Amino acid sequence: MSNILVTGANGQLGSEIRALSVLYPQHEFTFTDRTTLDLSNLCKMENFFDDHTFDAIINCAAYTAVDKAESEKELADTINHRFVSMLAKIAKRNNAALIHISTDYVFNGQNHRPYIESDPTNPQGVYGRTKRDGENAILSVAPSNTVIIRTSWVYSSFGNNFLKTMLRLGKEQDNLDVIFDQIGTPTYARDLAQTLLELFPHIKNEKPEIYHYSNEGVASWYDFAEAIFELSDVNCKVSPITTDQYPTPASRPHYSLLNKSKIKTEFGITIPYWRDSLKECLITLGEKQ
Incomplete structure (x- = not known):
């Protein structure tokens, strides 16, 4: 039985x-949140790991308030970078497998083809920069049996x-x-969660590897909204x-498609089409029969 820590449990x-962990009785899960x-x-975090050891860590915790990060740079850096650096050192010290979740925001969004893992990063805001710094910290510490998974639009x-x-x-507006x-x-976070739980027993690498994961297909936020209303029969x-018509404190990538060939090839996984997964989520929410 493996003892697995999942951070950012809420x-x-x-x-x-x-929710899926009940399907994996061969593992013992520990879920932590900010409480x-x-x-x-970071001092309390070090004490926590002095008292607990794990065979694997899935780091879902992150500072994700993209706009707010512009004015809370230190807090975003602590959670997305300094905590991740410490986590990598703890994983290396205890020979624990580590899965770290990162983001498409590490790119500048100016590509004209889906991003591959080796493309240069160039984040445009504090959130993206702190997530990139977290990635680099893991690569620098270089714990074995470690993967970084970049995802998008969760x-x-x-x-x-x-x-x-x-x-x-x-439902409120026309x-x-x-x-x-x-x-x-x-x-769909459930698709990613399922992949992570299937993936981690097969992580056997000497140095950290980066993979991309998102659902299949292409969409704009407009397309996403249209599909939500169409599939849920909401009349709106x-x-x-354009982006210029909706200014925000933080810049967003205009193009952040992720190429998933590496993770699909190396682990033999099949990734669902985004509209199919949207239907599943709407059913779960009771918004679609």
């Missing part, structure tokens, strides 16, 4: 892993996300303006607008 991905493992307090039946916001606003010139792929008109 987030979208952590919640999905918790049991305060990532902003949504779930748990937590707050674009899907839930659209469902709420679509028309919504949604950005159409940012391109990526919505990713969606009007496309």
Whole structure:
């Protein structure tokens, strides 16, 4: 039996892993959130790992408030970078497998083809920079049996996300303006959680490896919103607008498609199409029969 730590247990991905963990009785799971493992307090975190040891760590914890990060740089850096550096050192010291979740925001969004893992990173905001710094910290510490998985546009039946916001606003308003010139792929957190749980027993690498994972297909935020209303029978008109018409404190990548060939080839996984996964999530939410 493996003893697995899942950080960020109350987030979208952590919640999905918790829900699926009952299907893996061969493993013992420990789930932590900010009340049991305060990532902003590195001293307390060190004490936590002095008292607990794990065979594997799945790090779902992150500072993800993209716009707020612009004014909370130190906190974002502590959670997305310094905590991750410490986690990598702890994993190396205890010979524990480590899966770390990163983001498409490490790229500048100016590509014209899906990003591969070896493409240069060039984040445009504090959130992306701190996540990139977390990746680099892991690569520098170089624990074995470690993977970094970049993902994009995550949504779930748990937590707050674009899907839930659209469902709420679509029932309250007749028309919504949604950005159409940012391109990526919505990713159902349950699909990613399932992949992580299937993946980790097969991680046998001497140095950290980076992989990309999102659902299959291509969409803009406008396309995503249209699909949400279509599949849930919400009667709300969606009007496309440009990024310039909806200014935010942090810059977003205009193009953040991720090439998943590496993870599919090396681990033999099949990734669902984003609209199919959206249907599944809407059924879970009770928004689709």
